[in-house]
Amino acid sequence: MLGERGEESHTLGIRVRSRSLPGYRGVTICISRTALELETEAPLDLGSEMLLDLEFGRQDLADFSAPAKVIWSDPQKRGSARSGLRFIPQSSEDSCNLARMATVLKVRSESDLQDLLEESSRIDIPQSRPPQKAPAAPPTPATDSRNLGVYIPLRTVLEGYRWLRQLDGVEVIFREETKVHTLFFPNCRRLTDHFCGAHPYVTAMFVTVTSEAIRSVQDSVGGCGWKHYRLVAERHLSILDIVSRGVEPSSDEPCVFL
Amino acid sequence: MAHQIKELIRALFQAAWADDEVSPAEVEALMRVLRQLGVPFDEIICLLDRNLVERPRGLPVPLDQVFGERHSRMQALQTLMTVCFAEGVLQPQEVGYIEGLVTRVGVTSDELEMLRRNATGRP
Numbered sequence: 001m002l003g004e005r006g007e008e009s010h011t012l013g014i015r016v017r018s019r020s021l022p023g024y025r026g027v028t029i030c031i032s033r034t035a036l037e038l039e040t041e042a043p044l045d046l047g048s049e050m051l052l053d054l055e056f057g058r059q060d061l062a063d064f065s066a067p068a069k070v071i072w073s074d075p076q077k078r079g080s081a082r083s084g085l086r087f088i089p090q091s092s093e094d095s096c097n098l099a100r101m102a103t104v105l106k107v108r109s110e111s112d113l114q115d116l117l118e119e120s121s122r123i124d125i126p127q128s129r130p131p132q133k134a135p136a137a138p139p140t141p142a143t144d145s146r147n148l149g150v151y152i153p154l155r156t157v158l159e160g161y162r163w164l165r166q167l168d169g170v171e172v173i174f175r176e177e178t179k180v181h182t183l184f185f186p187n188c189r190r191l192t193d194h195f196c197g198a199h200p201y202v203t204a205m206f207v208t209v210t211s212e213a214i215r216s217v218q219d220s221v222g223g224c225g226w227k228h229y230r231l232v233a234e235r236h237l238s239i240l241d242i243v244s245r246g247v248e249p250s251s252d253e254p255c256v257f258l
Numbered sequence: 259m260a261h262q263i264k265e266l267i268r269a270l271f272q273a274a275w276a277d278d279e280v281s282p283a284e285v286e287a288l289m290r291v292l293r294q295l296g297v298p299f300d301e302i303i304c305l306l307d308r309n310l311v312e313r314p315r316g317l318p319v320p321l322d323q324v325f326g327e328r329h330s331r332m333q334a335l336q337t338l339m340t341v342c343f344a345e346g347v348l349q350p351q352e353v354g355y356i357e358g359l360v361t362r363v364g365v366t367s368d369e370l371e372m373l374r375r376n377a378t379g380r381p
Binding site: 061062100150151152153154174176179181182183205207209227246247248249250 | 280281282283285286289298299300301303304306307308310311345
């Protein structure tokens with residue numbers, strides 16, 4: 001893969017459309033924040049640049065367009081081809097879209113795909129079908145919708161966190177310009193600090209209800225209703241992971257709107 | 259007043275889920291609107307956490323009963339349409355949802371057009 005060294009790529013079949021692609025379409029073989037490998041109906045011209053429309057078909061990630069450049073292209077059997085392209089973001093919106101995509105895919109990759117497929121078929125019984133080989137997206141829910149991953153933009157500074165023994169949870173402190181906000185994560189059973197001191201600016205919080213970390217907590221302490229919260233910085237860098245019950249306001253003031 | 263805002267917030271999430279999915283643009287619109295309503299940061303995060311993982315249960319909020327005055331009903335409807343139009347276009351389910359609200363609140367076609375223009379920022 002052409003991605004930056006150490007960058008995670010995801011083996012996923014995402015539909016891609018572009019006027020510049022043979023047959024105006026392709027399917028990704030793998031993708032990362034900076035590059036993708038694409039299967040197309042014919043080889044691509046080396047060095048050519050094109051605008052790719054990425055169609056994810058999932059609730060937690062909106063479709064978007066991103067410019068890319070062909071770096072290599074190898075013919076395959078029956079006229080098809082595999083090509084390596086590098087994303088060439090032209091604006092901050094392009095960079096933001098690619099970073100968000102990488103974060104969503106990274107969080108989802110930690111969930112057991114089989115669990116996700118089973119959960120999706122349980123949610124949407126009339127449309128359920130036998131589990132498919134990876135990569136495969138869960139069937140679209142019809143009436144009873146459930147987001148397996150929620151992306152909440154934050155744009156705050158992480159001031160710190162502390163364990164509150166008597167309340168059996170973790171309090172996380174944010175600063176937004178001059179205002180300080182706190183969130184309380186009750187019954188926190190797992191906290192991973194990815195050296196957040198080096199990356200204090202939080203761009204988003206990602207929430208999932210199924211992940212490797214949640215399964216690990218369930219295996220050790222049991223129970224249900226766990227959530228995996230991930231605070232991320234620029235370039236989808238994880239800075240703080242928490243597995244706990246649902247987040248609550250931490251201020252002493254009584255809640256007005258909850 | 260707090261009761262009205264709480265009911266409006268409930269309606270906002272119903273509007274966001276009208277097409278069975280909540281897109282990133284709709285999340286951004288929800289956060290903007292909640293801030294404008296004066297909801298504190300920590301409560302906003304908790305509301306999103308509780309209402310975006312799973313579609314909230316309950317019957318549609320009866321705007322006409324929650325907001326007694328026509329002016330406040332129209333303001334509430336404007337707020338809901340801001341979320342529905344977050345992506346710039348309406349999905350069929352969102353059209354149905356708005357039609358239901360419009361019928362309840364009693365809105366003329368001119369008023370609806372004004373609400374649409376305000377929500378999209380386009381003539």
